[in-house]
Amino acid sequence: MMQVAVAVIRNADGEVLLAQRAAHKFQGGLWEFPGGKLEPGEDVDAALKRECGEELGVEVLAWEPLITLTHHYPELSVVLHVALVTDYRGEPQGLEGQPLTWVGAEALGDVDFPAANRSIVAALQLPSRYVITPADASPQVVMAGLQATLAAGHGSLVQLRAPRLPKAQLLSLAKRLLPVCHAAGARLLVNTDPAAAMSVGADGVHLSELMLRRLVQARQARPVPKGRLLAASVHDVEGLALAQRLDCDFVVLSPVAATASHPQAKPLGWTVFADWVRQAGQPVYALGGMRLEDLAKAKAAGAQGIAGISGLWHDPH
Ligand SMILES: Nc1nc2c([nH]c(=O)n2[C@H]2C[C@H](O)[C@@H](COP(=O)(O)OP(=O)(O)OP(=O)(O)O)O2)c(=O)[nH]1
Numbered sequence: 529m530m531q532v533a534v535a536v537i538r539n540a541d542g543e544v545l546l547a548q549r550a551a552h553k554f555q556g557g558l559w560e561f562p563g564g565k566l567e568p569g570e571d572v573d574a575a576l577k578r579e580c581g582e583e584l585g586v587e588v589l590a591w592e593p594l595i596t597l598t599h600h601y602p603e604l605s606v607v608l609h610v611a612l613v614t615d616y617r618g619e620p621q622g623l624e625g626q627p628l629t630w631v632g633a634e635a636l637g638d639v640d641f642p643a644a645n646r647s648i649v650a651a652l653q654l655p656s657r658y659v660i661t662p663a664d665a666s667p668q669v670v671m672a673g674l675q676a677t678l679a680a681g682h683g684s685l686v687q688l689r690a691p692r693l694p695k696a697q698l699l700s701l702a703k704r705l706l707p708v709c710h711a712a713g714a715r716l717l718v719n720t721d722p723a724a725a726m727s728v729g730a731d732g733v734h735l736s737e738l739m740l741r742r743l744v745q746a747r748q749a750r751p752v753p754k755g756r757l758l759a760a761s762v763h764d765v766e767g768l769a770l771a772q773r774l775d776c777d778f779v780v781l782s783p784v785a786a787t788a789s790h791p792q793a794k795p796l797g798w799t800v801f802a803d804w805v806r807q808a809g810q811p812v813y814a815l816g817g818m819r820l821e822d823l824a825k826a827k828a829a830g831a832q833g834i835a836g837i838s839g840l841w842h843d844p845h
């Protein structure tokens with residue numbers, strides 16, 4: 529598997545640096561983030577710094593992991609270790625003759641990228657925390673808790689999950705939560721079937737692993753339009769592959785640690801989690817016993833961030 533270090537470099541206006549691949553190369557003519565293959569004996573840090581020096585004349589001073597993902601092109605499979613460069617010296621130049629351009633984050637969706645980059649763009653547009661509503665709370669408590677969570681700045685991405693609520697009540701709760709989320713600049717996904725989520729104007733749908741499997745088995749195409757979010761819960765490598773088949777925007781992989789809400793489930797631990805995240809094609813959130821303190825560990829494991837109920841949700845009292 530080809531290991532690649534990829535650099536997301538931003539300027540003072542928050543625009544992202546792109547380079548055009550030479551026409552004769554694999555994926556030629558498409559735009560890419562600067563970077564390249566790890567040479568024998570190199571780690572991601574060394575390759576990232578070398579490639580940014582060789583391709584751009586830029587010295588990388590600091591970076592943090594954005595995501596790690598695997599993509600299978602018909603010709604070859606690549607593991608992209610994507611780094612968010614937080615400090616660098618020098619003005620980027622196309623030292624290999626490649627055209628460079630700066631693109632605003634909102635316009636990244638329209639760029640002609642290699643297919644793997646769709647997940648990098650998704651990662652740049654997703655937050656590092658995904659808040660899930662507590663399963664057994666009444667609609668009133670969910671509403672109050674959501675307001676407290678948004679006020680604490682913890683909820684720019686929220687999943688409404690109420691497995692024991694009748695569907696009509698779930699959807700009417702979703703309708704009431706949506707304007708509250710939007711007023712705070714947050715997006716709300718509803719854990720239900722895609723048609724139901726879209727019928728109330730949700731920002732996306734969150735699929736259970738069972739529903740994900742059914743849709744793939746029925747050879748369904750992506751069940752929500754681009755621009756709406758499609759997410760799924762998965763528990764193993766097979767689930768990650770199903771999510772990639774259905775063209776999900778991101779997944780939640782659990783349980784990473786022991787959790788009170790699912791006491792019977794055996795935790796994966798960070799080593800297995802990191803190994804599986806590397807094989808995923810989409811941004812992955814770590815779920816299961818996650819607290820804010822675990823965010824750095826999740827990032828280091830190649831994840832987008834952490835998902836959680838008790839660790840991220842604010843009770844109204
Ligand atoms: N650098 C980079 N590579 C990407 C991106 N997306 C993507 O699928 N890739 C794939 C295409 C390539 O097969 C591989 C990176 O190879 P590369 O051609 O940049 O490697 P390199 O700089 O070492 O290349 P070379 O000219 O020395 O052969 O990863 C991206 O955004 N940036």
Ligand SMILES: [Mg+2]
Binds near residue numbers: 562563564583
């Ligand atoms: Mg390169």
